[in-house]
Amino acid sequence: xxxxxxxxxxxxxxxxxxxxxxxxxxxxxxxxxxxxxxxxxxxxxxxxxxxxxxxxxxxxxxxxxxxxxxxxxxxxxxxxxxxxxxxxxxxxxxxxxxxxxxxxxxxxxxxxxxx
Amino acid sequence: xxxxxxxxxxxxxxxxxxxxxxxxxxxxxxxxxxxxxxxxxxxxxxxxxxxxxxxxxxxxxxxxxxxxxxxxxxxxxxxxxxxxxxxxxxxxxxxxxxxxxxxxxxxxxxx
Numbered sequence: 001x002x003x004x005x006x007x008x009x010x011x012x013x014x015x016x017x018x019x020x021x022x023x024x025x026x027x028x029x030x031x032x033x034x035x036x037x038x039x040x041x042x043x044x045x046x047x048x049x050x051x052x053x054x055x056x057x058x059x060x061x062x063x064x065x066x067x068x069x070x071x072x073x074x075x076x077x078x079x080x081x082x083x084x085x086x087x088x089x090x091x092x093x094x095x096x097x098x099x100x101x102x103x104x105x106x107x108x109x110x111x112x113x114x115x
Numbered sequence: 116x117x118x119x120x121x122x123x124x125x126x127x128x129x130x131x132x133x134x135x136x137x138x139x140x141x142x143x144x145x146x147x148x149x150x151x152x153x154x155x156x157x158x159x160x161x162x163x164x165x166x167x168x169x170x171x172x173x174x175x176x177x178x179x180x181x182x183x184x185x186x187x188x189x190x191x192x193x194x195x196x197x198x199x200x201x202x203x204x205x206x207x208x209x210x211x212x213x214x215x216x217x218x219x220x221x222x223x224x225x226x
Contacts, residue, residue, distance in 0.1 A: 004157075031212045042119075042203055042216040043158070050212055058213065090157055094212065101146055101207035104214060106157035 001026050006091050006107035013081040013114045021076040021110050023091030031096040032074040033058070033104070034066065036087040043090060049074055050096060081114045088112070119204045119217025127223040134191040136220040138204030139184075145207050147180055147187050148214065152201045161189075161202075194224045 007022045025032065033048035035058075045058030049068040063085060065077040074093075078085060088111050092104040122137045138147070146165045150158040164171045164180045164187070171178045177190040191198055201221050205214040 033213065035216075040218075042218040043205075045213055045215070048213050059215075092158075096212045101148075101212050101214065103148060103160035103163055104158075105160070106150075108157045109155075 003027065004091055004093055004105050004107035006089075006110050008110060009108065010111050011113070013078070013112065015081060015083060015114060017081050019078050019081070021078075021089055021091075021112075023074045023076065023107060024072050025074075025091075025093040025105070026072065027093060027095075027105065028071060029093035029095050029105070030071070031094040031104075032068065033092050033094075034064070034074070034076045035090045035092065036060065036085075037090060037109075038087050046076065046089075078112075083114045086112060086114045119206055119215065121202075121204060121217040121220045123220060124218070125221045125223070127225060128194060130194060130196055130224050130226050132194055134194050134198070134222055134224075136189045136202055136204075136222070138187045138189070138217055140187075140204075140206050140217075141185065142206075142208065144182070147178075148205045148207070149176075149178060149187075149189050150203045150205060150216075152203065152219070154200070158203065191222075194222075196224050196226055198222060199224045 004025045034046040035043035047066040049055045091107040094104045095102045148163045149161045152158045175192045201219045203219045205216045
């Protein structure tokens with residue numbers, strides 16, 4: 001299994017540009033999430049999904065959109081990039097039964113710089 | 116806002132010594148998890164402890180959970196240079212799948 005994959009690994013955007021960060025998992029996990037990690041900080045939850053067709057906002061959702069059309073894919077869209085969105089973005093997936101939380105599997109991250 | 120607060124923020128010890136990191140949280144939890152992050156890499160799950168458990172072991176790792184004090188500790192015994200990394204605690208609430216991460220402890224093992 002490839003686990004959780006993310007593309008691209010690095011990206012530089014100009015302010016106002018839009019782009020999509022890709023995330024895919026091959027473990028048939030229901031739960032997927034996007035985090036951002038700023039220097040010296042922990043991870044902050046942007047959006048998450050508990051299954052295909054179901055998404056919800058996390059702690060810092062502004063400026064980002066998500067959709068979940070399949071179990072495998074969970075893309076994150078930046079609508080109009082801003083310098084404050086310069087960060088490292090991690091996608092994660094997890095098995096879930098609804099009431100219990102299990103360990104999350106993380107992708108390698110996308111390092112995004114907005115100039 | 117972040118649920119977990121970790122202490123210390125940075126820890127530097129000699130190879131072979133034990134390393135202890137602490138995590139405190141504010142609200143009721145279903146489980147608490149510890150993750151490791153090597154520089155520039157994604158997080159790797161280490162251990163999960165549920166709210167009805169008090170202690171858990173995995174190899175050289177020992178995790179304790181005190182729900183009355185809303186705190187947890189991660190002990191790494193006989194540290195190795197390869198243990199150099201940042202360590203994060205994350206809490207999961209009852210009935211929710213999402214995790215809330217702390218800011219992490221940066222551990223450096225000196226040879």
